[in-house]
Amino acid sequence: MAIETAPSPQRTPQGERTVERVLDAAEGLFSQSGLEATSLREVARAAGLRAPSLYNHFPDKEALYEAVLERALRPMLEVIEAFLAAGDAAYREPRIVEDMMALLARRPAIARLLHHETLAGGEHMNAVLRSWLASLYGGGLETLKRSPFRGAWKDEELPRLLFAMATLFTGYFSLAPGVAAAFGGDPFSEQALREQTQFMRKLWEGVWRAPA
Amino acid sequence: MAIETAPSPQRTPQGERTVERVLDAAEGLFSQSGLEATSLREVARAAGLRAPSLYNHFPDKEALYEAVLERALRPMLEVIEAFLAAGDAAYREPRIVEDMMALLARRPAIARLLHHETLAGGEHMNAVLRSWLASLYGGGLETLKRSPFRGAWKDEELPRLLFAMATLFTGYFSLAPGVAAAFGGDPFSEQALREQTQFMRKLWEGVWRAPA
Amino acid sequence: MAIETAPSPQRTPQGERTVERVLDAAEGLFSQSGLEATSLREVARAAGLRAPSLYNHFPDKEALYEAVLERALRPMLEVIEAFLAAGDAAYREPRIVEDMMALLARRPAIARLLHHETLAGGEHMNAVLRSWLASLYGGGLETLKRSPFRGAWKDEELPRLLFAMATLFTGYFSLAPGVAAAFGGDPFSEQALREQTQFMRKLWEGVWRAPA
Amino acid sequence: MAIETAPSPQRTPQGERTVERVLDAAEGLFSQSGLEATSLREVARAAGLRAPSLYNHFPDKEALYEAVLERALRPMLEVIEAFLAAGDAAYREPRIVEDMMALLARRPAIARLLHHETLAGGEHMNAVLRSWLASLYGGGLETLKRSPFRGAWKDEELPRLLFAMATLFTGYFSLAPGVAAAFGGDPFSEQALREQTQFMRKLWEGVWRAPA
DNA sequence: GATGAATGAGGATTCATTCAT
DNA sequence: AATGAATGAATCCTCATTCAT
Numbered sequence: 001m002a003i004e005t006a007p008s009p010q011r012t013p014q015g016e017r018t019v020e021r022v023l024d025a026a027e028g029l030f031s032q033s034g035l036e037a038t039s040l041r042e043v044a045r046a047a048g049l050r051a052p053s054l055y056n057h058f059p060d061k062e063a064l065y066e067a068v069l070e071r072a073l074r075p076m077l078e079v080i081e082a083f084l085a086a087g088d089a090a091y092r093e094p095r096i097v098e099d100m101m102a103l104l105a106r107r108p109a110i111a112r113l114l115h116h117e118t119l120a121g122g123e124h125m126n127a128v129l130r131s132w133l134a135s136l137y138g139g140g141l142e143t144l145k146r147s148p149f150r151g152a153w154k155d156e157e158l159p160r161l162l163f164a165m166a167t168l169f170t171g172y173f174s175l176a177p178g179v180a181a182a183f184g185g186d187p188f189s190e191q192a193l194r195e196q197t198q199f200m201r202k203l204w205e206g207v208w209r210a211p212a
Numbered sequence: 213m214a215i216e217t218a219p220s221p222q223r224t225p226q227g228e229r230t231v232e233r234v235l236d237a238a239e240g241l242f243s244q245s246g247l248e249a250t251s252l253r254e255v256a257r258a259a260g261l262r263a264p265s266l267y268n269h270f271p272d273k274e275a276l277y278e279a280v281l282e283r284a285l286r287p288m289l290e291v292i293e294a295f296l297a298a299g300d301a302a303y304r305e306p307r308i309v310e311d312m313m314a315l316l317a318r319r320p321a322i323a324r325l326l327h328h329e330t331l332a333g334g335e336h337m338n339a340v341l342r343s344w345l346a347s348l349y350g351g352g353l354e355t356l357k358r359s360p361f362r363g364a365w366k367d368e369e370l371p372r373l374l375f376a377m378a379t380l381f382t383g384y385f386s387l388a389p390g391v392a393a394a395f396g397g398d399p400f401s402e403q404a405l406r407e408q409t410q411f412m413r414k415l416w417e418g419v420w421r422a423p424a
Numbered sequence: 425m426a427i428e429t430a431p432s433p434q435r436t437p438q439g440e441r442t443v444e445r446v447l448d449a450a451e452g453l454f455s456q457s458g459l460e461a462t463s464l465r466e467v468a469r470a471a472g473l474r475a476p477s478l479y480n481h482f483p484d485k486e487a488l489y490e491a492v493l494e495r496a497l498r499p500m501l502e503v504i505e506a507f508l509a510a511g512d513a514a515y516r517e518p519r520i521v522e523d524m525m526a527l528l529a530r531r532p533a534i535a536r537l538l539h540h541e542t543l544a545g546g547e548h549m550n551a552v553l554r555s556w557l558a559s560l561y562g563g564g565l566e567t568l569k570r571s572p573f574r575g576a577w578k579d580e581e582l583p584r585l586l587f588a589m590a591t592l593f594t595g596y597f598s599l600a601p602g603v604a605a606a607f608g609g610d611p612f613s614e615q616a617l618r619e620q621t622q623f624m625r626k627l628w629e630g631v632w633r634a635p636a
Numbered sequence: 637m638a639i640e641t642a643p644s645p646q647r648t649p650q651g652e653r654t655v656e657r658v659l660d661a662a663e664g665l666f667s668q669s670g671l672e673a674t675s676l677r678e679v680a681r682a683a684g685l686r687a688p689s690l691y692n693h694f695p696d697k698e699a700l701y702e703a704v705l706e707r708a709l710r711p712m713l714e715v716i717e718a719f720l721a722a723g724d725a726a727y728r729e730p731r732i733v734e735d736m737m738a739l740l741a742r743r744p745a746i747a748r749l750l751h752h753e754t755l756a757g758g759e760h761m762n763a764v765l766r767s768w769l770a771s772l773y774g775g776g777l778e779t780l781k782r783s784p785f786r787g788a789w790k791d792e793e794l795p796r797l798l799f800a801m802a803t804l805f806t807g808y809f810s811l812a813p814g815v816a817a818a819f820g821g822d823p824f825s826e827q828a829l830r831e832q833t834q835f836m837r838k839l840w841e842g843v844w845r846a847p848a
Numbered sequence: 849g850a851t852g853a854a855t856g857a858g859g860a861t862t863c864a865t866t867c868a869t
Numbered sequence: 870a871a872t873g874a875a876t877g878a879a880t881c882c883t884c885a886t887t888c889a890t
Contacts, residue, residue, distance in 0.1 A: 003480070003481070003482070003483050004873095006871095006872080006873095018870080018871095033248070033332070034246065034248075034249065034331075035249075036245070036246075036248060036249035037246070037247075037248035037249060039862075039863060039864085040863075040864065040865090041862085041863075041864090049870095049871075049872090050871075050872055050873085051863090051864080051865085051872095052865080052866080052867090052871075052872060052873085052874095053870070053871050053872065055864095055865075055866085056870055056871070057870090060864080060865080061863095061864065061865090112331065115327065115331060115387065116331065117390070118386075118387045118390035118391060119246075119324065119327055119328060119331075119386060119387065119390060120245070120390070121389075121390050122390040122391065156407065157407075157411055157414075160407070160408060160411045161411075163383075163384075163387075163388060163391065164380055164383075164411075164415070167379055167380060167383035167384075167387060168376055168379060168380065171375075171376075171379035171383060172375075172379075174330075174331060175327070175330045175331065175375075175379060176375065177333075178329070178330035178331060178332070178333050178334040179330060179334065179375065195368065195369075195372070196372060199369055199372045199373075199376075202369075203376070206418070207415070207418065230853075230854095251879080251880070251881085252880085252881065252882085253879085253880085253881095261853095261854075261855090262854075262855055262856085263855095263881085263882085264854080264855060264856085264882075264883080264884090265853070265854050265855065267881095267882070267883080268639075268852070268853050268854070269639070269853090270639070271638045271639055272881080272882075273881065273882090442874075442875095457672070457756070458670065458672075458673070458755075459673075460669070460670075460672060460673035461670065461671075461672035461673060463858080463859065463860085464859080464860065464861090465858085465859085465860095473874095473875075473876090474875075474876055474877080475860080475861085475876095476861080476862080476863090476875080476876060476877085476878095477874070477875050477876065479860095479861070479862080480873070480874050480875070481874090484860080484861080485860065485861090536755065539751065539755055539811070540755060541814070542810075542811045542814035542815060543670075543748065543751055543752060543755075543810060543811070543814060544669070544814070545813075545814050546814045546815065580831065581831075581835055581838075584831070584832060584835045585835075587807075587808075587811075587812065587815065588804055588807075588835075588839070591803055591804060591807035591808075591811060592800055592803060592804065595799075595800075595803035595807060596799075596803075598754075598755060599751065599754045599755065599799075599803060600799065601757075602753070602754035602755060602756070602757050602758045603754060603758065603799065619792065619793070619796070620796060623793055623796045623797075623800075626793075627800070627843070630842070630843065631839070631842065631843070640852095642850095642851075642852095654849080654850095675883075675884060675885085676884075676885065676886090677883085677884075677885090685850075685851090686850075686851055686852085687851095687884090687885080687886085688850075688851060688852085688886080688887080688888090689849070689850050689851070691885095691886075691887085692849055692850070693849090696885080696886080697884095697885065697886090
């Protein structure tokens with residue numbers, strides 16, 4: 001690699017925006033390759049900086065990664081939270097499928113980060129995230145139990161159902177692209193997204209009645 | 213780190229099948245951390261060797277990884293193949309759910325490798341694997357189309373269904389452990405496996421009728 | 425080998441021109457042993473650095489080598505250029521012999537580098553060097569053709585003459601030391617240099633008349 | 637690099653010829669790249685063997701190199717010896733120019749090896765070679781001194797003359813190819829060799845009269 | 849005589865990180 | 870807030886060499 005030269009004249013591109021630029025760059029790279037396979041130099045370059053400058057904003061690589069993770073996961077958790085907060089109304093007009101699909105379509109990095117992190121053991125989700133997640137998980141289970149649509153699923157099966165839906169939502173955005181490379185077709189095309197959303201909705205509704 | 217000391221000069225071909233030992237070690241590590249985050253030194257140590265010795269058996273890290281991938285994916289493909297080969301009989305007594313769950317329970321590394329590889333873009337599946345997979349994919353679609361249980365799914369939806377089932381099978385083994393670390397519970401316990409298998413079977417059957 | 429200890433953390437740009445120190449060190453070592461037989465660790469140590477620090481100044485070993493080559497060959501080309509630029513005056517008082525000998529006596533690395541590089545096929549002379557050399561070669565031939573001293577050499581022989589003189593100039597500095605080791609005598613002693621210069625002058629003049 | 641596979645069925649190609657094949661292979665590679673930049677694996681492969689087999693014929697890399705050097709240099713020394721042995725007759729019909737050119741044209745590796753070795757300091761010429769060379773050197777000087785063609789060269793200049801001629805003979809074969817890459821033209825073509833031989837003869841004869 | 853397997857030493861290079869500027 | 874320069878640790882990989890077969 002050639003000697004790195006100063007990243008263009010704009011030494012101070014937008015003042016305080018730097019942290020955001022770094023987070024954006026890091027989100028893209030971490031979500032692409034995971035924590036270990038991403039180098040700080042890449043992140044820095046993508047952010048228009050040099051590696052040591054990152055230390056002005058984050059104490060180390062791990063902290064940057066965790067910040068990325070938190071920032072990325074937050075909106076996903078908010079979608080879930082909103083769903084749960086809607087109470088019974090949620091079942092009558094469950095927008096969660098459309099919301100989640102829209103969110104992930106806009107920021108597929110979320111799904112990829114989550115998968116990388118989960119594959120790696122989830123060691124890097126900070127306390128906030130973890131407890132938030134736990135609370136949502138609990139709330140989700142509760143809600144599911146009281147749902148009029150829960151079909152014939154037994155209580156013990158509901159956690160599996162929850163996990164399965166989460167896997168399907170995120171899997172489309174994290175795994176389908178890798179498979180698309182083999183089979184052709186762009187999972188992010190307008191049409192593909194529309195079809196997948198519809199598919200997920202059918203599944204969502206069908207599943208609640210599944211074991212009839 | 214302490215200076216590594218030789219694992220006894222070991223000039224005699226030890227457990228007779230060094231290559232197997234290396235593949236085992238590599239499978240464990242690659243499936244844990246992926247290609248880039250696994251070092252050959254770790255692999256070598258896990259196989260009871262020093263890193264340079266690996267080069268007596270594989271030309272480079274990539275080749276080792278691909279060998280691992282092929283060896284791991286093969287049995288999974290065989291399960292699918294067997295299912296497809298069973299023809300119509302397969303629908304009457306579909307053992308694929310039990311078979312796949314049993315296989316992945318025995319070798320969860322398969323699921324993790326597949327996820328790591330897919331997240332990374334699938335660049336390392338060799339030609340054999342790729343064409344095999346493509347053929348199974350085609351066969352799977354055909355079979356699904358003619359299935360008496362396919363419910364009201366439209367033809368265009370079948371690929372999504374296929375992908376969803378694959379995601380769920382593997383996701384349990386690759387992602388659930390990472391989540392379990394957060395919520396407790398061992399996804400590999402006898403009971404958990406039994407429950408998940410039953411759950412997948414319900415889903416499998418329910419899903420075919422899903423959109424009613 | 426003993427563990428290398430840091431040459432004092434040296435965070436302050438030492439002798440102010442690290443790049444120069446590296447180039448000097450590299451010139452010495454590359455000229456001694458050639459590209460492949462010189463390790464970056466040696467270069468770094470000779471420059472008072474650790475090997476990775478070299479990458480702050482040159483993208484890789486090859487680039488360092490080419491930089492050394494260019495810096496070394498430049499003055500030699502300038503001597504030739506000056507000779508050619510002198511026009512007809514050059515023949516009346518040809519200082520090129522003295523100039524070239526003085527230059528190579530001061531920096532014998534030039535001759536050694538040139539020989540190593542030429543033996544290796546000249547693949548590492550960059551475009552600048554190459555075109556410069558080509559132009560000097562052309563100019564040299566032209567000049568020779570019009571020289572009143574060119575004796576009875578035929579036009580087709582002039583390139584050979586040119587090459588022969590170049591070989592003799594550089595050969596003394598690159599090869600004689602290796603032979604001296606066998607036979608004794610220091611080719612770089614004041615006296616030896618004086619004698620060789622006189623010898624080259626005689627040859628230079630005699631040769632123009634050679635085939636009478 | 638791919639795992640090395642056994643070099644074709646002919647496990648025992650020609651019985652005792654193995655050593656010769658190894659020497660041939662090694663001569664080619666050492667003359668091309670020098671001692672350090674040539675690996676035993678390359679040599680072995682070029683000889684149709686695997687590296688460890690070389691140790692059945694030579695104690696180590698250095699010994700192989702020295703054997704190559706001796707075998708290569710011997711015929712060159714013999715040409716010189718023959719010239720010197722001819723006594724006064726040699727001056728009347730000096731075939732040494734044609735002989736040396738013919739030899740080096742047939743085996744340019746000789747010239748390249750000599751240059752590599754001399755650049756490297758001549759540390760690897762064994763005792764035999766060294767003393768032989770020393771004796772030839774002495775003999776050459778004596779012969780030159782008594783030569784009727786020595787022109788006006790002073791006694792002290794004769795060693796320089798000797799060295800210059802040696803440089804020119806070998807330089808054409810070791811250096812011209814590297815330069816030819818830059819300027820075009822094949823120094824080994826029939827015609828080029830004929831012309832260079834004629835050129836060397838003119839030089840040889842002219843030089844003796846040079847300082848007139 | 850030939851080779852597969854093994855390894856210590858060392859090769860170039862990358863990385864996260866530090867520090868003076 | 871940003872960076873050039875520096876470096877220990879670790880990366881993949883090559884090399885000469887050994888030894889049991």
